[in-house]
Amino acid sequence: MKKKIPFILFSLIVVFVLYAVFVTNEYHKAINIIAPVSLVTKHISALDKIANWYTPFASAEPYSLKISSDSIEYNKSSLRLAKHVNLSIWYQVSENNKSETVIFSVLADTAGSSKVILSYKSTLWNKIIDRGTISKNAEASLLNLKDYFADTKKMYGYEMEITSVTDTAFLFTSKVVANHVKNESFKKLFESLIKEATEKNLGYNDVRIYYTSPFGNDSIHLFTSIGINNSQNVPITGVFSLKKMPYNGRLLTAYYQGSFNHINNALDALGQFKSDNSLTTMAIPFVKLMTEGIYFEDDQIIQAKVYYPIN
Numbered sequence: 472m473k474k475k476i477p478f479i480l481f482s483l484i485v486v487f488v489l490y491a492v493f494v495t496n497e498y499h500k501a502i503n504i505i506a507p508v509s510l511v512t513k514h515i516s517a518l519d520k521i522a523n524w525y526t527p528f529a530s531a532e533p534y535s536l537k538i539s540s541d542s543i544e545y546n547k548s549s550l551r552l553a554k555h556v557n558l559s560i561w562y563q564v565s566e567n568n569k570s571e572t573v574i575f576s577v578l579a580d581t582a583g584s585s586k587v588i589l590s591y592k593s594t595l596w597n598k599i600i601d602r603g604t605i606s607k608n609a610e611a612s613l614l615n616l617k618d619y620f621a622d623t624k625k626m627y628g629y630e631m632e633i634t635s636v637t638d639t640a641f642l643f644t645s646k647v648v649a650n651h652v653k654n655e656s657f658k659k660l661f662e663s664l665i666k667e668a669t670e671k672n673l674g675y676n677d678v679r680i681y682y683t684s685p686f687g688n689d690s691i692h693l694f695t696s697i698g699i700n701n702s703q704n705v706p707i708t709g710v711f712s713l714k715k716m717p718y719n720g721r722l723l724t725a726y727y728q729g730s731f732n733h734i735n736n737a738l739d740a741l742g743q744f745k746s747d748n749s750l751t752t753m754a755i756p757f758v759k760l761m762t763e764g765i766y767f768e769d770d771q772i773i774q775a776k777v778y779y780p781i782n
Contacts, residue, residue: 497590497591497592498606500588500610501586502587503580503584503585503587504584504585505620505621506584506747507583507585508577511587515575516555516560518538518541518542518550522538522543523619523625523626524618525612526612527608528543528545528548528550529615531545547567548565548566549564558578559574559576559577562574562575564605564608566605567604569605571592571605572591573589573590573609574589574591575587575613576588587613589610591605591609627740628740629725629727629737629741631723631725631740631741632723633721633722633724635719635721636718636719636721636780637718638678638698639718640700641696641697641713642696642699642705642712642713642714643696643711643713644660644710644711646660646692647691647692648693649690650689650691653691653693654767657766657767658766660693661695662765663711664696664697668699672701673700673701674699675697676697679760679765680698680757681696681758682755696714720753720780721782722779722780723744723781725737725777726774727773727776728774730770730771731767731769731770731771731772732770734773734777738756741779742756742779745779745781750781756778756780758778759775759776761774762774762775
């Protein structure tokens with residue numbers, strides 16, 4: 472019997488090695504995300520969104536990515552959307568001439584939370600000893616996805632927060648102008664507001680806010696306001712009128728630094744965040760200038776806060 476023990480142990484080792492090397496099993500890893508299933512599904516099924524959190528694409532410069540109708544490519548890595556069934560998406564991932572399938576599935580966890588499950592097939596040998604980069608990157612990407620949903624800058628391009636209204640009274644005017652005189656008209660409107668506030672002793676406090684909206688094919692509607700401390704006797708209608716925001720009302724806000732003519736990118740990002748989180752709007756969005764001045768060239772770099780009043 473003692474002579475058989477080494478043989479039995481050797482046989483067991485051989486069987487285990489054969490099992491580890493040749494038998495494929497399915498492995499799962501899960502995370503919880505505080506976001507509804509519909510929103511999570513959107514960000515794991517659209518390639519331009521996947522490129523923001525899936526390794527190695529998320530760490531690459533955007534210009535170095537090649538995104539087509541069904542795949543992302545970067546250097547020797549690619550990800551193709553192979554299949555989408557219900558709330559599960561199959562990715563065909565290729566790295567260094569190797570290709571494997573990984574699956575991301577979404578389940579409702581609570582009313583406002585989701586569970587995302589990563590599934591992939593591998594041998595025990597590859598899982599423990601010779602772990603490939605595809606499965607390793609897939610697991611890292613699952614954790615990236617959780618961080619991505621927790622960081623508005625990663626998800627929308629800007630850090631966002633909900634704050635309270637502090638500036639409540641504004642002297643307002645607006646005008647429709649041709650696009651080619653937008654900047655000059657913008658300056659003239661602010662000049663007229665400051666002049667009116669000075670003449671009427673309204674206490675202009677250096678707060679300048681504005682909003683723009685396309686008007687027809689070649690015009691734009693400019694809405695401009697300045698903060699005032701004395702709102703008594705300011706009419707609620709007319710060329711110059713009083714606009715008020717409720718004190719301690721809620722504002723969705725983000726900081727912007729960039730060219731003057733691209734400020735709407737930040738406003739669009741706020742609008743997307745508002746829509747994704749089912750926030751309702753109580754007034755039009757607006758920009759609060761932080762950079763001194765009332766005239767800006769389109770390519771001038773400015774600093775500003777962008778706001779969406781919300782309920």
